[in-house]
Amino acid sequence: MSSVDKVLSARWVIPVDPSNSVLEEHSIAINKNRIHAVMPTKAARELFDTAEFIDLPNHAVIPGFVNAHTHAAMSLLRGVAEDLPLETWLQNYIWPLEQKWVSEDFVRAGTRLAFAEMIQSGTTCMNDMYFFPNVVGELAAKTGLRASLGMIVLEFPTIWASSADDYLQKGLEVHREFSSTNLVSTMFAPHAPYTVADAMFEKIASAAAEHSLRIHMHVHETRDEIENSLKMHGVRPIERLNQLGIVTENLIAVHATQLEENEIALFAEAKSSVAHCPKSNLKLSSGTCPAAQLLxxxxxxxxxxxxxxxxxxxxxxxxxxFATLLAKNTPAGAANIPVHQALRMATINGARCLGLDADIGSLEAGKLADITALDLSELACLPVYDPVAQLVHAASRNQVTDVWVDGKRLLNNRKLTTIDETECADTAVRWGKKLRKSL
Ligand SMILES: [Zn+2]
Structure with missing residues (x-):
């Protein structure tokens, strides 16, 4: 008789690997922070009769979502500047506001707000890029969310660092601080080709190889970025990055709108990953990542x-x-990014780009217990033919009922267990009032 701590018994278990499978009336046995087994509920009840059973009778259970690109603390800037293209939005609104307001307290309050929202909507791991990554790491450890911290690099000074070298040093200090922790990992995060110079990219490329670290960067976000690069460097940004040794399997290219055939082939050959952010690209009118073609x-x-x-x-x-609908919006594109592939992109592909796919991204024996449960019994999701179709096209985040990260329940029947919701909301409102004065 094996012994496990708890068993989640669900109407549907969607393991993601093997792909396209939906297991009915299955259970996930969890021991400490790892998945011990995935098996039919009937067998689990006989085998693990001493464990705590958690019944999820109307639920689909999936691997927790991996958000492959975010700036968590910027949740305090939600809705602060609307209906603008990227350059104006960033240079005239976001950067001046950040220059004036970003501090450790800002990052702590904004990140906590983001973590609460992420957990409530089923995300168990996020890849962040922001100032004070040490504060983000401390908060991740405290709230129990899995986080990849970006060691941000820019050429201009901010409250976090005074020069590109200073950013690099501070980033490496954060890397050392969190290198032995379970929930928190680190990677380089040079902001973009247009905010980091060649010499710094060369340093980052060699440091990434030396420390076996990944590189998380905005790449080819807009047409202007490409035109400016052609003027300044004579080549498109991806070609420049490739010459500087950045385009490798360690690269996570965020956005990647405006890709040419040879750039798609280069990413495929180099085994680089792309983080597709469809909603942000649509809203800032940045362009469209050819996600289906890349896949x-x-x-x-x-x-x-x-x-x-x-x-x-x-x-x-x-x-x-948005990812699947956007991919279908081409002639004869209805078959692009089917629902099971969309779920893979939001789970195992995210884990793979972070280098964490051996541990998270699917529900398989031996993996860490990062799990999300959604109640599909609401009218708007009935009847259920394929629960993955309901998840991708119909379900709302209010249907996320429970979330476990590293075996720990961070959302219990829609209640956050590690974040005080009222205090988090009050802090957000207080910051909103302060920021409003400088708008
Ligand atoms: Zn971004």
């Missing part, structure tokens, strides 16, 4: 929300929906 060429495409300042939510259910 057909074997590129690992994950999904990110980007920040709540450009989205305006951090809801991966919605982001999956």
């Amino acid at each position: 057909k060429n074997g590129v690992n495409v994950a999904i990110g929300t980007d920040s709540a300042a450009s989205n305006n939510s951090l809801n991966m259910l919605e982001e999956m929906r």
